Amino acid sequence: MSAAQKYVPHYTVADYQTWEGDWELWAGVPVSMSPSPFGRHQTILTRLAYQLTSEIERVCCDAEVIVELDWIISHDTVVGPDLVVVCGPPPHKHLEATPTMAAEILSDSSSRRDSIHKRDLYEEQGVDVYLIIDPDQQTIEAYQRNRSSTGWCAESVESSIELRLCEHCVVTIDKSKLFR
Numbered sequence: 001m002s003a004a005q006k007y008v009p010h011y012t013v014a015d016y017q018t019w020e021g022d023w024e025l026w027a028g029v030p031v032s033m034s035p036s037p038f039g040r041h042q043t044i045l046t047r048l049a050y051q052l053t054s055e056i057e058r059v060c061c062d063a064e065v066i067v068e069l070d071w072i073i074s075h076d077t078v079v080g081p082d083l084v085v086v087c088g089p090p091p092h093k094h095l096e097a098t099p100t101m102a103a104e105i106l107s108d109s110s111s112r113r114d115s116i117h118k119r120d121l122y123e124e125q126g127v128d129v130y131l132i133i134d135p136d137q138q139t140i141e142a143y144q145r146n147r148s149s150t151g152w153c154a155e156s157v158e159s160s161i162e163l164r165l166c167e168h169c170v171v172t173i174d175k176s177k178l179f180r
Contacts, residue, residue, distance in 0.1 A: 012075050026117070028076040033110075040135050041105050045082050047178050048103060048133070052085060052171060061169035063100065064090040071095040071102075073125060079118065085129075087166040100165050101129040106136075119143065123152055129163050131173075138179045 010028035022033040045067060052065045067083050072094050084099035091097075102122050104114035115132055122130045123143065130143040130152070140157035144164065155161065160174045 010076065013072055013078060016078050022080075023078075024080055025076060025078040026121075031113075033080070038107070041107055044105050044133060044135055044178050047180075048105075048131075048173070049083060051173055051177055052083075055171035055173070056085075056165070056169065059169050059171060061166055061171070063087050063166050063169060066090055066095070069095050071099065073121075077121075079121065081118075081122075085165055098126045100127070101131070101163065102127050103131040103133065105133045115141075129165065133178065135179075138175075140173075140175055140178070 008029070011025060011030055012028070013025065016023060016025045016030070019030070024031045024033060049065050049067055056063050056065065064086050065083065066086065068080060069084060069091075070078055070080050071084065072078050078094075081099075081102040082105050083101075083103040084095060085101035086095065086097070086099050102118075104110070104118060106114055111134075119130060119132065126145075128145040132141040132143075133139070134141075140161070142155045142157055142161050142163070143152040144155070145151070146153050147164075157173070157175050159176065160172055162170050162172050164170050
């Protein structure tokens with residue numbers, strides 16, 4: 001450990017819960033989130049939530065779509081995905097179990113975090129499906145857990161994609177409906 005690392009504060013969820021503003025906590029290090037997203041970001045988030053909810057209802061899946069809920073991963077790590085899908089009932093407070101799906105909609109300030117750091121964290125935590133949506137490029141990168149191995153398979157979505165949620169739920173996301 002370098003001398004500088006020795007003096008870097010290490011925060012916990014208890015500290016995080018007292019902070020004002022919009023923060024995440026990554027392995028004890030506070031990460032300031034950008035101001036609230038712009039309209040296009042929120043429009044795509046709303047469309048994604050609507051599509052997923054409609055599909056979950058169509059296939060009678062016992063899952064819930066939740067937007068902008070803190071996920072407490074450990075005593076020193078809290079993230080706030082744009083959207084999660086949980087199997088079974090929604091949590092009463094913050095999410096503390098691994099969601100089956102997480103989605104992030106990129107912005108200029110979050111692109112690197114969402115595309116690299118959160119992608120790696122979500123894979124490590126066992127998230128089955130991770131979507132990275134780029135409003136500027138109108139692209140969707142989908143990472144799905146390969147049922148025969150522990151890793152993800154990556155796919156660029158051309159028109160639509162089937163996502164496996166929960167035990168027996170398969171839903172379809174139509175790219176054109178997100179970017180209409």
